[in-house]
Amino acid sequence: MEETFDRLEIRVGRVLSVEPAPTARKPSYLIRADFGKFGVRTSIARLTRHATDELKGKRILGVLNFEAREIGGVMSEFLCLGVQYPKAESGEATPITPMIEAKIGSKLF
8 A cells, every 4th residue: 555655746836826727627727836846737626616816825735647637628737636625516625735834846745
């Protein structure tokens, strides 16, 4: 089990921008996040229960080593980790965030 977990590149990123992703099948945001030496990456995430300005600047956790995937005509380059938003429909999430301002690019272990 530990070997499987160690293969995931789960890193801390800082949200740079958030905007609606109008071509996604379900209400979603296009998020750009800075992962330090791992670069700025894009993700499509169903975090729409949060206002865009609430998400900007937040630290999030993202899986960086999954293959990029096209969602609504946009290449999603990382998986933004979250948990289901309370009483929301399946897939609507709130992002997982560290309790402190962890270093950008830090690995989850």
